[in-house]
Amino acid sequence: MSTPIIVGNWKMNGLNADSVDRVKQIIAGLTAEPVSGVEVVVCPPFTHLSLVHQTLNGSTVALGAQDCHKNDKGAHTGDIAPSMLRDVGTSHVILGHSERRRDHGEVDETVREKAVSAAQAGLTPIVCIGETEDQRQSGQTEDTLGWQIKGSLPDGFTGIVAYEPVWAIGTGLAATPDDIRTTVAFIRAELVRQFGDAGKSLRILYGGSVDAGNAASILSLPDVAGALVGGASLKPDAFLSIIRAVPTA
Numbered sequence: 001m002s003t004p005i006i007v008g009n010w011k012m013n014g015l016n017a018d019s020v021d022r023v024k025q026i027i028a029g030l031t032a033e034p035v036s037g038v039e040v041v042v043c044p045p046f047t048h049l050s051l052v053h054q055t056l057n058g059s060t061v062a063l064g065a066q067d068c069h070k071n072d073k074g075a076h077t078g079d080i081a082p083s084m085l086r087d088v089g090t091s092h093v094i095l096g097h098s099e100r101r102r103d104h105g106e107v108d109e110t111v112r113e114k115a116v117s118a119a120q121a122g123l124t125p126i127v128c129i130g131e132t133e134d135q136r137q138s139g140q141t142e143d144t145l146g147w148q149i150k151g152s153l154p155d156g157f158t159g160i161v162a163y164e165p166v167w168a169i170g171t172g173l174a175a176t177p178d179d180i181r182t183t184v185a186f187i188r189a190e191l192v193r194q195f196g197d198a199g200k201s202l203r204i205l206y207g208g209s210v211d212a213g214n215a216a217s218i219l220s221l222p223d224v225a226g227a228l229v230g231g232a233s234l235k236p237d238a239f240l241s242i243i244r245a246v247p248t249a
């Protein structure tokens with residue numbers, strides 16, 4: 001069984017002091033009551049990475065970013081290169097989040113290029129896929145996910161796939177365990193089709209309104225290797241509860 005992983009996506013929230021305070025509370029919780037066999041990653045905004053890295057010093061919590069550029073240097077005003085993320089202690093990077101696809105017009109090809117350059121810089125890409133409400137209503141969930149997998153994941157991909165139905169993000173309406181089970185099975189089959197045996201061991205996370213109340217039922221589903229958590233990851237107590245809800249062997 002692959003190591004379960006809980007990733008907190010803090011999105012565009014708070015100032016440096018808020019992130020430092022939050023991470024201190026998470027570390028304090030994990031020190032008071034350690035959890036073994038679960039990887040924990042927090043993904044603050046870019047401007048908080050350095051300070052959060054210093055605060056994480058020596059803890060088991062890893063640092064992630066929320067995006068990177070597809071090139072590693074050059075004339076790209078306002079962008080951040082994968083090697084710059086490594087330079088400030090980042091080990092993971094979320095790519096192709098639906099909010100970036102929506103706000104920045106990111107398409108599968110861009111996401112795939114980013115995944116290549118992130119991996120070359122030594123980062124673990126967490127590539128997000130997920131259908132919109134319209135796609136779901138019109139019965140296009142599997143087609144959408146199939147295309148996103150094909151388009152967003154590069155050859156030799158060794159990162160993590162996060163299934164985040166767009167309609168479940170920030171709505172308080174997580175997908176049902178039955179729906180997640182069915183969709184994750186579909187994603188697994190597509191990964192095996194695309195990558196052969198290597199597709200069997202890629203980790204698949206669920207994201208979309210995961211909270212302390214529903215975490216246990218989602219995280220105990222077969223083949224769900226963890227969660228990508230937005231809103232609840234901003235609340236240390238809720239995030240700690242989600243980490244503790246991971247069934248460990």
Ligand SMILES: O=C(CO)COP(=O)(O)O
Binds near residue numbers: 171231
């Ligand atoms: O987008 C998400 C994580 O990347 C999910 O956000 P919420 O947990 O707030 O629904």
